[in-house]
Amino acid sequence: MAALRYxxxxxTDSEDELPPGWEQRxxxxxxxxxxxxxxxxxxxxxxxxxxxxxxxxxxxYGWEQETDEKGQVFFVxxxxxxxxYLDPRLAFTVDENPTxxxxxxxxxxxxxxxxxxxxxxxxxxxxxxxxxxxGIGFETAKSFALHGAHVILACRNxxxxxxxxxxxxxxxxxxxxEAMTLDLAVLRSVQHFAQAFKAKNVLLHVLVCNAAVFAxxxxxxxxxxxxxxxxxxxxxxxxxxxxxxVLCRSAPARVVAVSSESHRFTxxxxxxxKLDFSRLSPSKSDYWAMLAYNRSKLCNILFSNELHRRxxxxxxxxxxxxxxxxxxxxxxxxxxxxxxLFTLARPFTKSMSSDRLAEEGAP
Numbered sequence: 001m002a003a004l005r006y007x008x009x010x011x012t013d014s015e016d017e018l019p020p021g022w023e024q025r026x027x028x029x030x031x032x033x034x035x036x037x038x039x040x041x042x043x044x045x046x047x048x049x050x051x052x053x054x055x056x057x058x059x060x061y062g063w064e065q066e067t068d069e070k071g072q073v074f075f076v077x078x079x080x081x082x083x084x085y086l087d088p089r090l091a092f093t094v095d096e097n098p099t100x101x102x103x104x105x106x107x108x109x110x111x112x113x114x115x116x117x118x119x120x121x122x123x124x125x126x127x128x129x130x131x132x133x134x135g136i137g138f139e140t141a142k143s144f145a146l147h148g149a150h151v152i153l154a155c156r157n158x159x160x161x162x163x164x165x166x167x168x169x170x171x172x173x174x175x176x177x178e179a180m181t182l183d184l185a186v187l188r189s190v191q192h193f194a195q196a197f198k199a200k201n202v203l204l205h206v207l208v209c210n211a212a213v214f215a216x217x218x219x220x221x222x223x224x225x226x227x228x229x230x231x232x233x234x235x236x237x238x239x240x241x242x243x244x245x246v247l248c249r250s251a252p253a254r255v256v257a258v259s260s261e262s263h264r265f266t267x268x269x270x271x272x273x274k275l276d277f278s279r280l281s282p283s284k285s286d287y288w289a290m291l292a293y294n295r296s297k298l299c300n301i302l303f304s305n306e307l308h309r310r311x312x313x314x315x316x317x318x319x320x321x322x323x324x325x326x327x328x329x330x331x332x333x334x335x336x337x338x339x340x341l342f343t344l345a346r347p348f349t350k351s352m353s354s355d356r357l358a359e360e361g362a363p
Contacts, residue, residue: 022047026087028065028073028148030055031119044119053093060088067174071123071148113143122149126202126250128243129153130182130236131211133160136258136323140208142168145175150202154182154193154211184211184235185221194242203250204243209236209300210258218287226281228289232296237303244311251315255307259300259320266294 018024021038032053035042044052059065062079074085122144132141132153145151145168155161161179168177180196183189197204212232219227225234240247240255247253270276278286279295304320311318 026055027119027121032093051095055089056092056094067123113139117143117147120147122147125149125205127151127206129208129210133164137210138164145177146172150176153179156183184231187223190235190238204246205250205253208256214293215289218284228292229281229296233299247316248314253316255318257300257304257320260297261322266291268295
């Protein structure tokens with residue numbers, strides 16, 4: 001008690017009453033956090049009890065939740081025509097008791113992207129996700145959008161991208177989400193996307209390099225490079241270079257490269273240990289779809305590591321992630337054999353909502 005008295009935490013009549021200088025607030029998804037105005041910091045645990053709490057139930061009739069220009073949640077009482085930053089449901093909070101053993105790792109293969117972002121408020125943050133009209137990219141974009149971020153779906157097929165935007169808005173009509181054209185197989189398209197994004201005069205807090213192709217027959221892009229290499233790696237490499245100044249200006253910011261464990265099953269060096277550029281964009285006679293994919297994923301990791309080394313001193317971190325073994329998605333559509341393989345494995349794989357990109361995407 002002496003320690004509590006010294007810290008000024010025993011001046012209240014009940015254990016749930018906040019000490020002087022503290023305020024109780026809520027996030028969009030109903031989690032309670034505590035603001036210490038004296039020290040200008042926030043925390044999830046109650047300053048006296050150490051408990052975490054969440055809101056129970058819906059808002060009372062006539063109330064609506066809004067967000068101000070600073071990204072802070074406030075509440076509108078339409079019946080009495082008044083606004084407040086105090087959640088009317090705070091009197092009915094419940095303790096959040098963990099149902100899993102505390103010794104277990106924080107996230108596992110069953111964790112969903114929405115669970116990873118639980119309790120986080122991304123209001124005011126700008127997120128770009130490539131290949132976001134389906135699969136991992138869509139789930140990542142949706143999770144960020146439903147937690148308040150302004151999300152841009154960077155996609156080649158605008159019809160599918162706009163459909164994805166509509167699906168997200170269908171879950172929350174106030175989500176800040178839009179689609180922009182980006183074809184990684186055309187470097188001019190990458191350049192146009194970067195120019196269009198910069199014209200918006202917004203920051204960029206998270207860039208998720210997710211788009212990829214898999215098991216494609218050999219072909220060259222308009223830029224004369226093998227398609228898998230350009231789409232999976234070089235297009236993203238160019239995109240990051242073009243947006244690097246915006247990322248640094250937005251620090252703290254993060255780049256997330258979606259790689260794969262399959263990067264371990266290839267090499268891009270020749271017999272003497274030197275980089276063999278012909279392996280990155282092979283000729284038709286030297287092409288094997290699986291190897292091309294593996295090499296592109298290895299390039300993702302090498303690029304992410306070097307990017308982190310160069311930009312982390314400027315407040316931009318870079319992470320390469322493995323989304324999960326045999327995750328069922330539409331990436332296998334290039335060849336019917338892979339489609340059959342993924343279909344047979346589907347009951348034993350992770351769902352799209354169980355990816356971990358959001359964990360890596362939070363600055």
